[in-house]
Amino acid sequence: MFRPIKDVQNAAEFVFIEDLVPQNHLIRKVDKYVDFSFIGEKVRSSYSEDTGRPTDPIMLFKMMFIGYFYGIRSERQLEREIQTKVAYRWFLGLKLNDPVPHHSTISWNRRTRFKDTNIFQELFDEVVYLVINHNMVGGRALFSDSTHLKANANKN
Numbered sequence: 001m002f003r004p005i006k007d008v009q010n011a012a013e014f015v016f017i018e019d020l021v022p023q024n025h026l027i028r029k030v031d032k033y034v035d036f037s038f039i040g041e042k043v044r045s046s047y048s049e050d051t052g053r054p055t056d057p058i059m060l061f062k063m064m065f066i067g068y069f070y071g072i073r074s075e076r077q078l079e080r081e082i083q084t085k086v087a088y089r090w091f092l093g094l095k096l097n098d099p100v101p102h103h104s105t106i107s108w109n110r111r112t113r114f115k116d117t118n119i120f121q122e123l124f125d126e127v128v129y130l131v132i133n134h135n136m137v138g139g140r141a142l143f144s145d146s147t148h149l150k151a152n153a154n155k156n
Contacts, residue, residue, distance in 0.1 A: 027087050027091045029136065033131065038126060039061050042119060043057045059092050066082065066092075079103040
């Protein structure tokens with residue numbers, strides 16, 4: 001029988017965000033084995049206790065991790081993806097109605113606060129170390145893009 005669904009999106013529901021993220025989702029494995037709390041101590045000296053936007057630096061770096069991990073290159077797009085993907089919200093500790101930190105917060109921190117530092121390399125190295133220790137990365141295969149492009153060069 002054909003019956004259109006009406007007004008489904010206006011119903012109030014009681015749900016647990018924990019139940020909305022599949023148990024086998026890759027982000028759950030990352031959350032289980034990678035303790036991001038080390039970030040707080042690494043960046044504490046770069047933050048003021050009383051000025052600036054109140055964004056948790058761990059959440060900021062976890063947002064950037066999502067972007068790198070899932071190939072989201074635009075910070076604006078990353079903000080939109082986090083707004084709509086329950087698994088990302090769960091990973092960041094955001095409730096369904098919590099606002100997602102603005103893309104300019106990510107951008108400002110990347111371009112200004114951490115400019116001329118090696119903090120990104122240090123954090124990357126630590127995360128890689130943690131996933132290797134939990135056998136999430138084996139190092140047995142190497143993939144590379146072997147796209148051939150015609151050179152645009154003057155032979156003279």
